[in-house]
Amino acid sequence: MQSKYKIRLLRANLFAAALALASWTYMAQPAAALVLWLSVGWLFVTALLLDFSHRRSKGLPWQALSGALLLGLIAVAPERHSFLIWAWAAMFMLPQKRWVAVFNTCAALISWSFIAPLLNLPEALLLLAALITLGVLSSAKACQLIDINGSIRKRLRLIPGLNLWPSGQLLRDLSREQTRSEREAIYAELLIIQVKRHQLWSAAQKLCNLIYSFEHVYRLNNQTLAALTLSHNPKEAAHRRKLLCAGLPETQHSHHLPLMDIELSGLSIETLVQAPASTTGS
Template sequence: MQSKYKVGLLRANLLLAGVFPALMVPGARDLSEALLLGLAAAWLGITALLVEFSHRRPSLVPWQLLPSLLLAALLWSAGDRYPFWLWAWAALVMLPQPAWMAALNVLLAAGSWAWLARLLPPEQALAAGLTLALMLALGLNRARWRPAPHGQARARVSLVPGLRLWPRARLADDLARERGRAQRDGTHAELLLIAALMRLGQQETARLSAYLALVCGYLLIATSLPGEGALPTLWLGLPALLTLLLLPLGPATLLNLSLAPVWLLLADGALSPGLVVAYLALVGAGGLAPWGMRHHQALLAATDPRDDECPALKPLPLLERLESEVERAELLDQRLAVVVLHLPQLEMAGEQFGTAARRALLETLCATVAEQSRDQDRLGRPEPAIFWLVLPGTGESGALLVRQRTEAAATTRRLPEIGHLEVRGATCLHTPGHTFSALRQRLVTTGRRLADG
């Protein structure tokens, strides 16, 4: 499971990135530089051991604040030796982070540039500043559509996939809802809650513009690296970070490793070991930003109970919710009903009118069901055109009423090109003493009967 959620790969990259600062410690110029490099290596190693697939360890301090302070301190203490680390700021702003942390990174990047600019001729300092601003803009643009991780984590019903652990805000909402249910039911039994319950593909034009920008950047850097100056290796780290910003992680890593000898030879024909290790440290640390983004997105996707196309629950969270309600009904001697709904127009809408019409149809159905059901009722989507509406504390007459109201309300909804919404429904009741598997089998059979007409 951990490899599925990018934990193993992220841990391996963290450990690999921590090796390079450790190798640089013996060649440090003074004690402060050695301590900073050792601290960076130690932090990367400890983070690799602590990384987990969970919202419980927010990425606020370990992922943004400490790396930012370390990078700023290294540039201020050893900027004349490794000025190309300046471009690592573009990788830091790519990480999922709150707005204030992004602003702090931009300020620290500007301070680092100002510190190095005093060692450069005015025209080269201006060019470096403008290039850094462009790189920061690219990094922020790549992460701008991702909300702050803490806000998304609070919206999740589960902090860890498969574990019944709630965020504080969600727990408060669930407790209030369950208290209401307990008061309506006339009982105060133990609350039986369950733990259940996003990258836009680039268009061809966007890919072409990225490739053109990358080629032009390579040509400009190739003409700037061979030369004498106050900081001749300043531009050495730019191609690696530019590649990570413009290309997917796999091709970017392969391209960076393939071109590393070229950039190092252009910057320093002697290929000094210290410069090689420092460059590899930059490439390894820069690659952690895309890995962190992948890890974060996989975690959010795994803890999101909603279907990819509509607000209904995914199959697994739906089954967990249904099993929990069956246990609750048995313990409290309550009734439980499930309304099975079939959407016969779904396949036709997708084939004839495209994805937009399909999504509009699904969202209209979910909105219609929400209007006709209670707050504690849950709509799930076990199959593409089949929906289950779980009705706790509801008998046969109540389930039949909900089904009839939903079918009647659907006929009043009209969508462009598709016409009136058509919904077929049936009800299934939980029989006391029967298992969850028996109810599930009856629901599957009912759904197939509705699909067959």
């Protein structure tokens, strides 16, 4: 799985980039050396902490930090690091929040302003035009990646190897499981569990380990999990429900909904989270 997602290759590239920047510190001015070592440290830490997991938020604005470091490298020694201006094209290819994109756009223009005095006017304007063109093309590519990644994540497990799925998958599974339960005379229920925000992922892993391999867990929001469980009868389901809740953090609240009692027309995740049928808490 790691080779599929190219984690090792990405980590190797980050280490190589860090070593390349470290080699630039030789004979560099103190200010330039400081920014270079900050960049080296950031690359090393990023490579070491790189995690093979879908569960961590991709919305963290780390692009702002890398953009600030890139701006710093150009600002402290524009005559030596001027060719780094082209790295902004790669920066805009990364999916990022709107305010981060605005920040990086401003930083790219400031970077150009440091390099422009080193060029004559036609060359500076040509550089600006090329930078804007590449930035627009890169941003368009980033939008495509966001759309592709969004559709892929809807079908991906949130933690590789565990039956943990996004909330949209639950809405698709409910209809199928209702039909299966009615056809095979199986009692199914939806167990909804609310935990503290910092307990969500650990609770999700525990819940995935407690359920059967053919059952599924879903992340409804930052504090709510749902498990679609199958049992022979309501009595067995109640026993299983107690065992599942006992294996989770103490500070949790839960409620359950018999699957056949759920009205699917107009159903939303918010409705499932906010409308408990029966509640147990600890």
